[in-house]
Amino acid sequence: DAGVIQSPRHEVTEMGQEVTLRCKPISGHDYLFWYRQTMMRGLELLIYFNNNVPIDDSGMPEDRFSAKMPNASFSTLKIQPSEPRDSAVYFCASSLNRDGTQYFGPGTRLLVL
Amino acid sequence: AQSVTQLDSQVPVFEEAPVELRCNYSSSVSVYLFWYVQYPNQGLQLLLKYLSGSTLVKGINGFEAEFNKSQTSFHLRKPSVHISDTAEYFCAALQGGSEKLVFGKGTKLTVNP
Numbered sequence: 420d421a422g423v424i425q426s427p428r429h430e431v432t433e434m435g436q437e438v439t440l441r442c443k444p445i446s447g448h449d450y451l452f453w454y455r456q457t458m459m460r461g462l463e464l465l466i467y468f469n470n471n472v473p474i475d476d477s478g479m480p481e482d483r484f485s486a487k488m489p490n491a492s493f494s495t496l497k498i499q500p501s502e503p504r505d506s507a508v509y510f511c512a513s514s515l516n517r518d519g520t521q522y523f524g525p526g527t528r529l530l531v532l
Numbered sequence: 533a534q535s536v537t538q539l540d541s542q543v544p545v546f547e548e549a550p551v552e553l554r555c556n557y558s559s560s561v562s563v564y565l566f567w568y569v570q571y572p573n574q575g576l577q578l579l580l581k582y583l584s585g586s587t588l589v590k591g592i593n594g595f596e597a598e599f600n601k602s603q604t605s606f607h608l609r610k611p612s613v614h615i616s617d618t619a620e621y622f623c624a625a626l627q628g629g630s631e632k633l634v635f636g637k638g639t640k641l642t643v644n645p
Contacts, residue, residue, distance in 0.1 A: 423575070450631055462576075462622065462635045475632065510575055518583060519564050519626045519633055523575030 423524035425511050431530045437499040440527045443492055444513030452521060453486055453496050454510040462510075468494065501531045535561045536625050538636035546644050547615055553608040553639045555623030561634050564626040565606040567597055570638075571619045579621070582606065593617070618643045 424443040432438055444451050452467040466476040471488045479486070483502070488494040498505055508528050512521040539554040557565065564583050568576040580591025587599040597608045606623060623636040 461637045464632055467631065469631070475630075512575075514631070517631045518581075519566055519624070519631075520578055520581065521576075521633065523577065525573075525575050 423511055423513050423522055425509075425524035425527050427527060428525065429528045429530075431532065432501055433532050434502055435500045436531075437497065438501045438505075438529060438531075440496040440498075440509050440511075440529070442494045442496070442511030442524060444494070444511070445515075445522055446492065448513035448515050448522070450514040450517075450521075451488060451494050452512040452514070453494070454512065454523075455507045456510060456526070457507045465496070498529075501529075503531045505529065506531050535627070535634045536623050536636040538621075538623050538639050540639050541637065542640045542642070544642045544644060545613055548612045550611050551609065551613050551617075551641065553621050553623075553641065555606045555608065555636060557604050557606065557623075557625050559604075560628070561625035562628045563599070563601070565597075565599060566624040566626075566633065567591065567595070567606075567608050568622045568624060568635075569619050570622065576622060579608070613641075613643045615643050615645060617641060 426441045453465040456462045465478045466486045468488045486496045508526045510526045512523045514521045535558045537556045545551050566581045567579040569579050570576045580589050582589045582599045590596045595610050620638045620640045622638045624633045
């Protein structure tokens with residue numbers, strides 16, 4: 420299996436622009452997680468899905484952030500409009516079950532100027 | 533109060549020396565405990581996990597950890613480190629009754645020649 424796939428790997432954009440991050444989980448995994456990692460705040464869980472349904476979005480910072488999972492093999496995290504403080508590495512992870520074993524993608528490094 | 537506490541933010545050691553990375557957890561999380569490793573510019577990957585049973589858990593790359601309920605600790609150890617072990621190590625716990633992982637702030641291990 421190719422593992423969790425994220426695209427793009429790097430994104431540079433200007434403040435106010437829309438940013439869309441993409442994730443393909445490992446086939447057969449029922450859970451999908453979106454995380455954000457910064458030096459200041461560490462690793463934060465933004466939202467997670469079970470069987471394509473959002474279960475907990477309490478970590479989404481504000482209404483500018485939205486996430487969807489239209490099918491079992493694809494998820495997006497959208498930021499509209501983007502701000503410089505959104506600059507971070509965004510990780511997607513998937514899991515087969517509830518035991519905490521998560522498989523992380525390589526991340527998308529986002530820089531908002 | 534932080535649910536998972538990593539006591540050292542940075543640990544420098546020499547190659548072939550033993551190392552211990554410390555982690556304590558609070559009662560607000562379950563005792564499903566994990567160590568993840570993040571190599572530079574990569575996503576996190578699972579090193580080892582404790583779900584139940586033997587309190588000494590062995591993981592990949594020669595790492596092991598011991599679950600100590602009375603001290604609410606789950607310290608990570610390796611008897612002899614290599615340059616290639618240089619990475620950031622995250623202790624994590626499943627939030628009680630949830631699929632959410634609670635991560636510590638991370639410990640940067642630097643192995644010097």
